[in-house]
Amino acid sequence: MSSAAQSAVETIQREMTVFARRARASAGRMHPELSLVSYTLLGHLEESGGCRATDLAAHYALDKSTVSRQVAALERAGLIERRPDPADHRVQVLDLTAAGREILAQVTRSRRAAFRDRLADWPEADLVRFASYLERYNAGPDGTDTD
Amino acid sequence: MSSAAQSAVETIQREMTVFARRARASAGRMHPELSLVSYTLLGHLEESGGCRATDLAAHYALDKSTVSRQVAALERAGLIERRPDPADHRVQVLDLTAAGREILAQVTRSRRAAFRDRLADWPEADLVRFASYLERYNAGPDGTDTD
DNA sequence: GACCTGAGTTGTACTGTGCAACCACACCGC
DNA sequence: GCGGTGTGGTTGCACAGTACAACTCAGGTC
Incomplete structure (x- = not known):
């Protein structure tokens, strides 16, 4: 690996x-009613159209107990609901409630606006490339959670 | 903003x-002896050649009390030392000790190796561009900590 | 000297997190 | 069928990281 590439790697890191x-800090200021973790989990549920707690844990490299508690809190808050999977009684499929969808949309709007401001002067081509780099990075060569 | 750009923004987010x-998760596994926070702070000290606790707090959007405790722990561990600034007795300039430099170098090596693996099949041009996007993002249009 | 400002510390409380032990159900081999 | 093994999930526990507020100490301003 060339030294230019090496130094790029350090910078990326x-x-x-x-x-x-x-x-983390700005999420707290921007939407105190929905922590960054909660927002992320709700977002994943919306994107995936409902999934299991285990899937969330795997995707975000969290312990299943952590997810279990987060999910419990979100359920208490009425933002998600658990449906037992008829095909496998061990499994609980999680999904957004109407209230969950609502608050998620609201927070998403405000975050989107903040990001848009911040990225306002970027050429579209750069935005698209930046996004694709991030996706590629997270997808990883083989799904390894290197960092 | 076009819809392609908008969707890129969502992806970036x-x-x-x-x-x-x-x-966070992989840092814990990769180098349990140095938490991600500690690593980051030590790295900043090396990069900046010594700075004040307040500077660290500002750069990472942390409360000064948080930094104060982190710094105290790092000092107890013998990784950094505080020099009172002769020009201003309120200020303590923080700097790495030899031990701090050593452990930082060691962790940096292992992280660098992991990143290099992960990014091994990326063309150099992409790495450089990715790095520059991140720097540009963090520098921000005006230093705002949007997210 | 009186006052305001900035750097840092300490008390307190809370959130997120992981690990380990556990429960309940499902699947598999016999 | 039935016991062993595995998987999804919860709970007990301990701890790190964090923020906020109240405080101390040193500087600068008038």
Whole structure:
């Protein structure tokens, strides 16, 4: 690997971390009613059209107990509901309630606006490329959760 | 903003979050002796050649009390040292000790290797562009911590 | 000197998290 | 069928990271 590539790798590593740290802080300020974790989980449920707690844990590299508690809280808040899977009684399929969909949409709108502001002066081609790099990175060569 | 750009923005948002969640988990597995926070702070000290606790807090959008405790722990562990600033007695300049430099280098090596593996099949041009997008994003149009 | 500002610490409380132990059901080999 | 093994999920527990507020100490301003 060339030294230019090596230094790019270091930058990617470092900047990803800066991003992550700031994300948490600003999510708290931007939408205190829905933590970043909750927002992420709700978003995943919407995107996937309902899934199991185990799937969430695997996708976000979280312990199943953590997801279990988050899910319990979201259910108490009336944002998601659990349907027992008729095909497998061990499984609970999670899905958004109407209220969950509503609050998710609202938070998504505000986050989207903030991102749009921040990215306003980026050429569209760069945005598209940036997005595709991130997807490619997270998809990984083989799904490994390297970092 | 076009719809292609809009959807790119959503993807950026979503994938950044996935990255962040996984980063934390894999840092714990990869180098349990140095938490992701500690690693990040040490890295910043090395990069900046020593700075104040307040600077760290500002850069990572952390509360000063949080940084204060982290710094205290790192000092107890012998990884950093505080030098009172002779020019301003309120200020403590933080800097790495030899031990701190050593462990930082070691963890950096292992992280770098993991990233290199993950990014091994990326063309260099893409790596460089990806890195520059991240830097540009974090620098922000005006330094705002949008997310 | 009185006052305001900025750096840092400490008390307190809470959230997110992982690990380990556990329960309940499903699947598999016999 | 039936016992062993595996998988989805919950609960008990401990701990790290974090924020907020109240505080101390040092500087600068007038």
